[in-house]
Amino acid sequence: xxxxxxxxxxxxxxxxxxxxxxxxxxxxxxxxxxxxxxxxxxxxxxxxxxxxxxxxxxxxxxxxxxxxxxxxxxxxxxxxxxxxxxxxxxxxxxxxxxxxxxxxxxxxxxxxxxxxxxxxxxxxxxxxxxxxxxxxxxxxxxxxxxxxxxxxxxxxxxxxxxxxxxxxxxxxxxxxxxxxxxxxxxxxxxxxxxxxxxxxxxxxxxxxxxxxxxxxxxxxxxxxxxxxxxxxxxxxxxxxxxxxxxxxxxxxxxxxxxxxxxxxxxxxxxxxxxxxxxxxxxxxxxxxxxxxxxxxxxxxxxxxxxxxxxxxxxxxxxxxxxxxxxxxxxxxxxxxxxxxxxxxxxxxxxxxxxxxxxxxxxxxxxxxxxxxxxxxxxxxxxxxxxxxxxxxxxxxxxxxxxxxxxxxxxxxxxxxxxxxxxxxxxxxxxxxxxxxxxxxxxxxxxxxxxxxxxxxxxxxxxxxxxxxxxxxxxxxxxxxxxxxxxxxxxxxxxxxxxxxxxxxxxxxxxxxxxxxxxxxxxxxxxxxxxxxxxxxxxxxxxxxxxxxxxxxxxxxxxxxxxxxxxxxxxxxxxxxxxxxxxxxxxxxxxxxxxxxxxxxxxxxxxxxxxxxxxxxxxxxxxxxxxxxxxxxxxxxxxxxxxxxxxxxxxxxxxxxxxxxxxxxxxxxxxxxxxxxxxxxxxxxxxxxxxxxxxxxxxxxxxxxxxxxxxxxxxxxxxxxxxxxxxxxxxxxxxxxxxxxxxxxxxxxxxxxxxxxxxxxxxxxxxxxxxxxxxxxxxxxxxx
Numbered sequence: 001x002x003x004x005x006x007x008x009x010x011x012x013x014x015x016x017x018x019x020x021x022x023x024x025x026x027x028x029x030x031x032x033x034x035x036x037x038x039x040x041x042x043x044x045x046x047x048x049x050x051x052x053x054x055x056x057x058x059x060x061x062x063x064x065x066x067x068x069x070x071x072x073x074x075x076x077x078x079x080x081x082x083x084x085x086x087x088x089x090x091x092x093x094x095x096x097x098x099x100x101x102x103x104x105x106x107x108x109x110x111x112x113x114x115x116x117x118x119x120x121x122x123x124x125x126x127x128x129x130x131x132x133x134x135x136x137x138x139x140x141x142x143x144x145x146x147x148x149x150x151x152x153x154x155x156x157x158x159x160x161x162x163x164x165x166x167x168x169x170x171x172x173x174x175x176x177x178x179x180x181x182x183x184x185x186x187x188x189x190x191x192x193x194x195x196x197x198x199x200x201x202x203x204x205x206x207x208x209x210x211x212x213x214x215x216x217x218x219x220x221x222x223x224x225x226x227x228x229x230x231x232x233x234x235x236x237x238x239x240x241x242x243x244x245x246x247x248x249x250x251x252x253x254x255x256x257x258x259x260x261x262x263x264x265x266x267x268x269x270x271x272x273x274x275x276x277x278x279x280x281x282x283x284x285x286x287x288x289x290x291x292x293x294x295x296x297x298x299x300x301x302x303x304x305x306x307x308x309x310x311x312x313x314x315x316x317x318x319x320x321x322x323x324x325x326x327x328x329x330x331x332x333x334x335x336x337x338x339x340x341x342x343x344x345x346x347x348x349x350x351x352x353x354x355x356x357x358x359x360x361x362x363x364x365x366x367x368x369x370x371x372x373x374x375x376x377x378x379x380x381x382x383x384x385x386x387x388x389x390x391x392x393x394x395x396x397x398x399x400x401x402x403x404x405x406x407x408x409x410x411x412x413x414x415x416x417x418x419x420x421x422x423x424x425x426x427x428x429x430x431x432x433x434x435x436x437x438x439x440x441x442x443x444x445x446x447x448x449x450x451x452x453x454x455x456x457x458x459x460x461x462x463x464x465x466x467x468x469x470x471x472x473x474x475x476x477x478x479x480x481x482x483x484x485x486x487x488x489x490x491x492x493x494x495x496x497x498x499x500x501x502x503x504x505x506x507x508x509x510x511x512x513x514x515x516x517x518x519x520x521x522x523x524x525x526x527x528x529x530x531x532x533x534x535x536x537x538x539x540x541x542x543x544x545x546x547x548x549x550x551x552x553x554x555x556x557x558x559x560x561x562x563x564x565x566x567x568x569x570x571x572x573x574x575x576x577x578x579x580x581x582x583x584x585x586x587x588x589x590x591x592x593x594x595x596x597x598x599x600x601x602x603x604x605x606x607x608x609x610x611x612x613x614x615x616x617x618x619x620x621x622x623x624x625x626x627x628x629x630x631x632x633x634x635x636x637x638x639x640x641x642x643x644x645x646x647x648x649x650x651x652x653x654x655x656x657x658x659x660x661x662x663x664x665x666x667x668x669x670x671x672x673x674x675x676x677x678x679x680x681x682x683x684x685x686x687x688x689x690x691x692x693x694x695x696x697x698x699x700x701x702x703x704x705x706x707x708x709x710x711x712x713x714x715x716x717x718x719x720x721x722x723x724x725x726x727x728x729x730x731x732x733x734x735x736x737x738x739x740x741x742x743x744x745x746x747x748x749x750x751x752x753x754x755x756x757x758x759x760x761x762x763x764x765x766x767x768x769x770x771x772x773x774x775x776x777x778x779x780x781x782x783x
Contacts, residue, residue, distance in 0.1 A: 038650055050063035056659070
């Protein structure tokens with residue numbers, strides 16, 4: 001057994017590794033000496049439990065009791081932990097409580113449920129509505145309607161096969177004629193298109209290949225967490241990252257149970273906070289994984305005035321319809337309606353059935369005589385008006401499903417009396433009509449549907465339709481208000497230090513649509529919107545081969561942010577872009593002529609000779625891109641919270657949406673340049689002085705003085721470490737530079753961590769402070 005670690009439980013910094021068959025535990029162990037030299041305290045591993053063979057991410061778990069064999073199995077994991085420990089590193093691991101892979105041939109628990117039905121001991125594991133579809137689990141796996149595909153279904157002993165799919169046969173049915181055999185099963189293979197409206201199991205968002213798990217059941221929790229908890233007890237892991245808690249029936253109860261089971265280990269949750277939303281105070285966690293930090297860091301380096309000008313240029317260039325990319329809020333609303341009517345239609349129908357049953361059986365006359373269609377409409381109108389992902393049991397539901405939203409929702413009804421369905425639905429959600437099992441089920445289903453809707457309509461649709469500034473269309477971001485003032489940034493940091501001091505922070509992850517360095521480059525465009533518009537006018541002068549103007553704007557911004565790159569990478573990202581946007585093609589209704597035109601345009605335009613002026617603009621703006629890149633890195637590494645570095649991002653890292661951002665990286669990398677030097681210096685300082693950045697630390701904003709004071713953002717941690725970065729450096733240069741701007745330092749002598757030998761005190765001239773780099777990291781000297 002691995003001995004218990006004696007190191008602190010709370011990391012000083014983590015380093016995310018994307019494990020996959022081509023990068024198993026042994027490869028991670030080989031990288032440990034290099035990673036330890038960076039100054040991080042912990043490795044952060046992607047999911048390690050048994051997954052679908054060949055999976056490049058591991059979120060499609062098939063067996064919670066085994067460590068993934070393709071990665072090296074449990075022996076390989078323990079060997080990695082031992083190597084890490086020898087180099088002073090611990091391990092944090094990503095866990096996936098919400099769902100499993102809907103692949104019966106690899107998922108034994110699911111196989112047993114399909115064979116034995118609701119009486120299977122594993123039936124309680126999965127979120128299946130056995131009352132729907134005549135008690136059969138709908139399996140949307142057929143390439144066409146059953147009549148066209150039945151010839152490809154084959155009985156092989158006690159197994160039903162369909163190409164590479166395999167399903168168990170109910171005992172005693174293997175000799176039945178095929179049509180009768182299908183009717184006799186606890187499942188029904190159907191055309192994949194029926195998943196939208198007929199599915200009777202909870203999914204991960206709208207992904208039918210991932211089935212929801214009922215971890216709210218204590219037995220299911222124990223069975224699905226046993227191996228992880230054992231590895232925690234054995235000292236293999238020190239902490240947890242919890243994937244997608246918003247999909248769970250009751251995140252509050254789950255996190256409390258997890259907290260008790262782990263003994264209070266450092267745990268962060270992948271909770272996406274909308275603007276102004278707070279993490280529920282009752283959650284016994286260290287904080288979020290850090291997308292809220294990403295939003296605030298990115299906003300700091302975005303020019304508010306220029307962002308508005310860029311929006312105007314975008315509207316003139318692309319002429320998007322108001323609700324199809326022209327106006328943020330309208331675009332989100334239209335996308336939400338579409339998602340509810342298409343991808344999540346089955347989920348809304350299930351919610352409607354639960355609400356209708358509650359109304360029909362209620363002793364309260366106020367709930368009677370509610371037609372299902374009115375309840376369906378009320379649900380739709382309230383869901384599209386939520387401004388956060390979902391309500392929680394520890395948060396007042398009336399503050400999420402607001403009266404203002406209800407008032408707007410009532411306007412969707414022509415007959416005022418029918419609009420009363422809105423009040424019924426809201427009353428069921430707020431507890432006005434009791435707290436019985438039916439009401440709890442309704443509130444649970446509503447919350448789970450709401451979170452899936454927000455993710456699909458905002459992150460996976462509106463972000464690809466509303467594209468004036470691509471750096472703002474990021475997880476946790478607000479494209480309608482991409483810029484934040486230094487005052488807002490400082491207020492956020494002070495709040496994090498007070499309430500969640502060891503929460504996670506990120507700027508690049510396996511899920512970001514563009515890496516931090518690509519977004520840092522794009523943010524510079526808010527400082528020169530007219531120059532961008534002029535260059536775009538030059539490269540699109542003929543208009544030849546442009547499939548649509550919104551796509552063209554996004555493609556040109558993509559190559560600006562990415563810089564020189566293989567055309568295949570850009571083409572892949574742009575094809576995903578247009579399918580997610582769903583304006584002219586989609587994942588399920590692909591339009592080959594349009595997609596071919598997109599591919600041809602990318603190759604001949606942004607990635608062809610016409611791309612030269614855009615590349616020249618990026619070259620001209622390189623000093624300002626560099627200022628943003630280094631500023632973003634240093635701020636994330638020294639602001640309140642525990643920074644997580646995504647693999648390869650210690651140096652400049654330019655990546656687009658997955659799978660581009662999941663490409664293998666080399667350890668050790670080549671020359672990581674100035675960013676690498678800044679990163680290592682900050683990480684080693686954190687490791688050497690953890691108390692300066694930890695839960696008992698302090699955060700104090702510093703304000704520069706002089707004509708360019710607004711371009712210097714600075715703060716002090718615990719009176720001992722000072723961070724200063726350049727903000728909006730292009731605007732600064734155009735205004736004449738720093739001139740006599742100064743930064744009043746706290747008392748004492750301050751040494752330069754990035755450029756040893758330099759020392760400051762009193763009022764430091766900012767021009768001197770940033771003489772070699774656009775950022776500074778100072779440490780108080782001992783007198």
